[in-house]
Amino acid sequence: MYYPKISSTCKIPKYKQILQAIIDDVEKGVLKKDQRLPSINDLSAELWIGRDTVERAYRELKGQGIITSIQGKGNFIAGTGAKRLKILLVFNKLSSYKKIIYYSFLKTLGDKATLDLHIHHYDVQVFKDIIEKNLGKYNYYVIMPHFSYDADQNEYKRILRSIPGEELVLLDKDLPSLNSKYLAVYQDFEKDIFNALQSALDLLNKYQKLTLIFPVDGQYPIEILNGFRYFCLCYNKNFSILNNLAEEVPHTGTVYITIEESDLGDLFKKLKQLNFTPGKEVGIISFNDTALKEVLSVTIITTDFEAMGQTAANLLLNRKQIKVKNSFYMIRRTSL
Incomplete structure (x- = not known):
């Protein structure tokens, strides 16, 4: 039996977590049309939450046409819903080189995803606000974790850990100290x-x-x-x-x-x-x-900025959770 994943430590209300988890799994193809969902009682018992919380989530899902109820039989997925992934990109800045990564990433995804771009400007507080306002709203969070030299490392790592590993993608820089499994395409500076x-x-x-x-x-x-x-x-x-x-x-x-x-x-x-x-x-x-x-x-x-965007997009579309070092090379010219 399928059960949506929620977090007891997340600040997002649990009914919204259930709502978003089911929508995400429909979009990812985890949940298929006509697939039966747990009853309100079963899901309440499984997640250790109140019946009214589950009931509210199911009611909103019905209102959005995601699920349908058949009296005496249960709740079922009404359709496949939107097939396009929702991806949040959070860059440290938007330089000409970051634009190459962005457009390469966008081109490789094609019509399989929609992107929203935010800039944290090396500021941990700005980064925190972006993630807290958007956690649970996207299928993937693609982050460039470059911060100012005096930034609180424990704080920005805590924020990154609040994103489920299967939804986290690190671009340009890896952070092995996160000690979790996620997708990364990075430079080893x-x-x-x-x-x-x-x-x-x-x-x-x-x-x-x-x-x-x-x-x-x-x-x-x-x-x-x-x-x-x-x-x-x-x-x-x-x-x-x-x-x-x-x-x-x-x-x-x-x-x-x-x-x-x-x-x-x-x-x-x-x-x-x-x-x-x-x-x-x-x-x-x-x-x-x-x-x-x-x-x-x-x-x-x-580094090869275009390849970085392409690699990240292809791995994401194939649901890979691996780390790939991006190529780095010298082009010799007469100045040396």
Whole structure:
């Protein structure tokens, strides 16, 4: 016998949990047309809740045409209802690269789902409000769990744990400390930058120093910093880490690694003033590709944003609860 799943700790009223659970399972195909539901007494006893709670949920389901009652026989699923999945996307920001993920995800889903997009802006309280207002209303919650450096990790992990594992999808970053089963398509920021730089040792060896421009207010994953530092220590490279290029005078024999587009622009201005040519006096590596970087022949290191969206959508549609590391690679150009 089918029984909807509800949570005793969830703030959503139990009748609404029953209502949404049955609607979700109809949409997912778990419940089929004409399938019999538990009686009010049976469901009340199974879930340890009052009859009036079950009765209210069933009454609303009848009103929406989801179930029908046959006197003397019970309650049955009236039809398959809406077949489109409801998905809530919660991104940390909407950059040009996040848009690539979004449109790739949307295109891969096609007409099988409807999406609502929210932005938490690295703010745990904003994230909490989004989830609490929408918990129980969607089939899947696709989250980018990037938060400010001083964010309360216990709090945002608690919020993530409030989402059932079978409904949770983490994008761009994994959180193994959640200790639960869920779908994730992620970057391993620390290993990715280490491996990318390692793959370019033949080019890096002609330079005497590596400098990473890592903005303190950019909310970028600290793992990038850790991976860069670890690479330099492992290969005995002289290195430095700057917040920006405001006070920096580019030095011959230095490779500059930029994350933000504005820092890359500032670097090119300074090189022009010094009459330096990228790939000769200095080297340049930039995160993530753009048409302009290709025109300027800037060496880049990047994940495949389009593949991330496609992979997440395909795994979701196939109801997989696995973790997939997204590809990360270097495109060599003349700036190195």
